[in-house]
Amino acid sequence: MILNFKKGTQILGKKIADLDTGEPTQPAAQPAALQPTPALATSASAHAFEAPQPGASAPSEDWGELLVRLLASAPEDVAQKLVGCLDKEVLIKVLERWSNPYLKVALMLITKT
Amino acid sequence: MIVIITSLDGGVGKTTLTAAMAYHAAVNKRQPVLLIDADWEKAELSQLLRAEYAPGWLSPFLRGEEPAVYKIRDGLFLIPGYDAAEAYQLYDFSIAELERALETWVENMPAFAASRGLPPAVIIDTTPTLRLSFLTRLKERGVKTIFIADVRAVSRVSDIKAEQYAAYFKLADAVVVNNTSFFTRNTAPYTIRRISTPKDLHWEAVAKNILRNRHNKKTIEALLDKVYPTSLLGPT
Numbered sequence: 001m002i003l004n005f006k007k008g009t010q011i012l013g014k015k016i017a018d019l020d021t022g023e024p025t026q027p028a029a030q031p032a033a034l035q036p037t038p039a040l041a042t043s044a045s046a047h048a049f050e051a052p053q054p055g056a057s058a059p060s061e062d063w064g065e066l067l068v069r070l071l072a073s074a075p076e077d078v079a080q081k082l083v084g085c086l087d088k089e090v091l092i093k094v095l096e097r098w099s100n101p102y103l104k105v106a107l108m109l110i111t112k113t
Numbered sequence: 114m115i116v117i118i119t120s121l122d123g124g125v126g127k128t129t130l131t132a133a134m135a136y137h138a139a140v141n142k143r144q145p146v147l148l149i150d151a152d153w154e155k156a157e158l159s160q161l162l163r164a165e166y167a168p169g170w171l172s173p174f175l176r177g178e179e180p181a182v183y184k185i186r187d188g189l190f191l192i193p194g195y196d197a198a199e200a201y202q203l204y205d206f207s208i209a210e211l212e213r214a215l216e217t218w219v220e221n222m223p224a225f226a227a228s229r230g231l232p233p234a235v236i237i238d239t240t241p242t243l244r245l246s247f248l249t250r251l252k253e254r255g256v257k258t259i260f261i262a263d264v265r266a267v268s269r270v271s272d273i274k275a276e277q278y279a280a281y282f283k284l285a286d287a288v289v290v291n292n293t294s295f296f297t298r299n300t301a302p303y304t305i306r307r308i309s310t311p312k313d314l315h316w317e318a319v320a321k322n323i324l325r326n327r328h329n330k331k332t333i334e335a336l337l338d339k340v341y342p343t344s345l346l347g348p349t
Contacts, residue, residue: 001175003214008174012221014228035184100166101199 064094115219116257116340119248120228123241123279125263126291127306129319131238136320137333139189140346145232147182150194151215151239153201159193161316171197176213182231190231192252194238212247219254232343252300257340260285263292264304287339289332303332 062101083091088110095107118127118134131148138144143176149170150158161170170192183191200206215237218225224307228232248258249325266278266288283312290301324330 003171003174003206003210004177005213005217006172007177009217009221011173011177011179012161012218012225014179074313099168106156 117237120241120261133320133323145188147192147231147235149237153197153288163274164193169193169196205272257286259287275276334336
């Protein structure tokens with residue numbers, strides 16, 4: 001792993017307007033709760049799947065986030081049934097949007113089987 | 114204006130001092146502050162402030178990602194250091210690379226903060242024993258250095274240790290001695306007296322506990338006055 005100073009300097013020097021109007025700095029968009037730009041995120045407990053963070057400006061309409069929250073909070077048998085009804089690729093796509101090392105490993109395991 | 118909190122030994126209270134200074138500035142003086150958790154060994158400030166895992170200050174260099182900026186409370190923001198601590202464990206970075214990344218932050222901080230509506234007053238919490246050459250370069254860029262130590266700084270453990278401390282003292286804009294004994298009270302310019310550890314290790318509880326002590330509050334106020342021009346963090 002090598003640090004990319006050119007890219008790093010570009011990002012630090014980039015105006016927030018540039019970030020908002022395209023020029024994505026990462027390949028996949030993440031839910032805003034885990035990809036906060038200035039003043040977007042609020043400090044909260046480490047558990048990402050608990051109730052939505054008060055004050056966080058994550059768009060609550062984000063269907064992927066809502067789906068994950070629903071599955072995580074539903075009774076296990078209901079969640080299992082729902083997961084069974086959903087296209088695996090859709091779920092994988094949703095999970096891929098979260099930047100979390102544990103999820104990355106879990107995805108590797110899921111996609112392997 | 115950027116302030117870096119540094120030390121020679123670990124566990125002397127860099128993160129606690131950072132939290133107390135930030136609390137006093139943001140809450141008591143209503144002067145906004147941006148914190149950067151550049152402790153690439155442990156990222157303890159991010160944990161103390163209960164920030165979620167998210168791209169931190171090293172992410173622009175690691176993965177080309179915009180760093181997360183957490184609003185801890187009104188007037189207090191944090192750029193976490195989780196990914197730097199993770200990368201420090203996983204990859205073979207040279208210290209020079211991490212120093213260069215932090216130096217790039219310092220260089221670009223005014224533009225970064227201004228373009229994102231963040232406060233110009235920045236406090237960087239660091240890992241212990243940053244190299245003198247690095248601190249010298251930061252100083253040349255206008256960064257103010259607060260060096261914190263415990264009683265080892267004045268107890269002359271060995272001549273070598275004494276020389277090391279002397280070199281850091283020389284570079285520092287302010288030297289703080291934590292957990293002061295009767296002896297150190299009159300020898301160190303800024304001292305923090307021992308306080309009872311709150312049951313809830315939440316940053317606000319820790320900061321409030323420190324500031325409840327009149328002497329400590331005076332120290333924190335004097336430190337803020339010392340490192341920030343009045344235009345940024347003046348008395349309210």
